[in-house]
Amino acid sequence: MDKKPCNSQDPEVRKGPWTMEEDLILINYIANHGEGVWNSLAKSAGLKRTGKSCRLRWLNYLRPDVRRGNITPEEQLLIMELHAKWGNRWSKIAKHLPGRTDNEIKNYWRTRIQKHIKQADHQQQQISSFPGAAAAQNSEQSNDQASCTNQASTSSYCPTDHAVESYSPTTSFNGNMETTFQGPFPTESHDNIWSMEDLWSLQLLNGD
DNA sequence: AAAAAGTTCAACCGCGCGACC
DNA sequence: AGGTCGCGCGGTTGAACTTTT
Known part of the structure; x- marks a missing residue:
């Protein structure tokens, strides 16, 4: 304590x-x-x-x-599934991802996945409140961030998050x-x- | 080139729980 | 029974860094 x-x-x-x-x-x-x-x-x-x-x-x-x-797409999927099941039980989720820490998963969720969810929610709202926006949405989704927001069942996330692949700062x-x-x-x-x-x-x- | 805005993540904080005395 | 200690968890912060303007 x-x-x-x-x-x-x-x-x-x-x-x-x-x-x-x-x-x-x-x-x-x-x-x-x-x-x-x-x-x-x-x-x-x-x-x-x-x-x-x-x-x-x-x-x-x-x-x-x-x-x-480099959280892999498989790990990302697992995180999504386990979070849907258990919510913010990061340590519990981390136990199913060997070598990953609860802190890392928590950060990953907050900075990457949650962001995509918010974006998707926002887009969903726009579409439902303004049907004409759907066409515009489709064209906008040609950029990769938007295009990967409709994949997960409960919300959305991008299994091949380019930022994840290419941006890997390490304190050394x-x-x-x-x-x-x-x-x-x-x-x-x-x-x-x-x-x-x-x-x-x-x-x-x-x-x- | 420089400033502003945005993103990431290591580390801190407060709290709850169980074990022990 | 109640106090103390150690551990672990989840939320938050702030520095470092990148990207955009």
């Missing part, structure tokens, strides 16, 4: 983006001692972070099995948390860029 432990007033507690050093400390510590009991873990590891923050960082970013970027570590773009496959290692694979190989070198 974080009644006290998460004392955000404490000047000793760091907030904001994690540094590469902090990530390495956390990875190393968990590799040696395992995860859990996050508050004491944060202290023992020497991190000036709340246990909560450490847990979040580990679960959403550092875990070796976390898949990043080149010393100062610079954000870089690596093309369509952001999880792959790349020269001059700290990917998670790089971090983990570093951890393996340092570890034990």
